[in-house]
Amino acid sequence: MLELLRKYRSPLLVVFLIIFALLVYSSRLRKQPETTLFEKTILQLASPLQRGFDFSTARLGDIWSHYLWLVDAREENDRLLHENRRLRTRLDQVREFQLENRRLRTLLKLRRQLPLPTLAARVVAEDATSLFQTVIIDRGLDDGLREGLAVVAPEGVVGRIIRCSPRQSRVLLITDASSAIAVLVQRSRARAVGRGRGATLTLDFALAQEDIVTGDRIITSGNGGIFPKGLTIGTVSLAEVNTLDLFQTVVVKPAVNFSRLEEVLVLLDQSS
Incomplete structure (x- = not known):
């Protein structure tokens, strides 16, 4: 043309x-x-x-x-889209505040039930390597923390502090292979040692004659000096007895979902 x-x-x-x-x-x-x-x-x-x-x-x-009308309509449409995005962002923020407030209220309820003074902390990072299962919290030496202190969440036991810097601490999860905790079967009072196996735990030294079944709740026994007695570890997902073995095979699913862990409580010394 x-x-x-x-x-x-x-x-x-x-x-x-x-x-x-x-x-x-x-x-x-x-x-x-x-x-x-x-x-x-x-x-x-x-x-x-x-x-x-x-x-x-x-x-x-x-x-x-008609062109002028289209220009005005487009400008109005752009304005409405911008306002819609702003309101959606604000709504997401309000929802996040509500969820965080709910989690913190649950944490406060747990704090009142524990026998020791506690310090709230946020999980700020997860271990990027496959050597250890750990998380980083935003509290450290400056907040009165030290190695060996127990860390818990509303659902149950998280782990213990293995390293501290002035403002952060590394927490070894109970599912790590180097983690071992003295535990009790809440129903039958059978004793064993909960050892980390990656995504789960196993009960070492659970005698074959002990009464342990699937669904039993596992709690801390209080022995060892790190975790107070009665804290939730998890639930038995497998219990097998071989008549030729001295110990039975017991697998425990941890109560805490570590992939969604955001806030925790650190159990302090009585003198803290």
């Missing part, structure tokens, strides 16, 4: 000027009270052009008005 306009630019310009001249001339003739035959002929020739011009002008006016 553009190539065609460039090719016939001069003839089209001449035609346009002729049409424009006829329109101007016919407009002047309409204002005169009397016209000659030649002038009437000009008026007849120019009338279709005048009607087309008037239609085109009106049409252009409609198109322009």
Whole structure:
């Protein structure tokens, strides 16, 4: 189309000027009270052009008005989209505050039930290596923490602090292979040692004659001097007895979902 306009630019310009001249001339003739035959002929020739011009002008006016309306509508739509995003962000923030407040209330309830003074902390990082199962909390030596202190969550035992810096501490999870905790089967009072096995724990030294079944709740026994008695470890997910073995095989699913751990309590010394 553009190539065609460039090719016939001069003839089209001449035609346009002729049409424009006829329109101007016919407009002047309409204002005169009397016209000659030649002038009437000009008026007849120019009338279709005048009607087309008037239609085109009106049409252009409609198109322009519609364009302005579209511009206003687009601006209003952009404004509404921006407001919608702002409100969604605000709603997400309010929901997050509500969820955090609920978790903190649960943590406060646990704090009142524990026999030792505690310090609340946030989980700020997880161990990026496969050597140890640990998390980092945002409290350290400056807050009175030290290695060996127990860490718990509302669901149960998390682990113990194995390293402290002034403002952070590393917590060894109970599911780590180097973790061992003296435990009790809450129902039958059978004793054993809970040892980490990655995603679960096993009960070492659980005698074959002990009454342990699937679904039993495992708690801390209080022996060892780190964890107070009665804290939840998890639930027995497998209990098998081989008559030829001295000990039975017991697998425990931890009560705490470590992948969703956000806030914890550190159990302090009685003198803290």
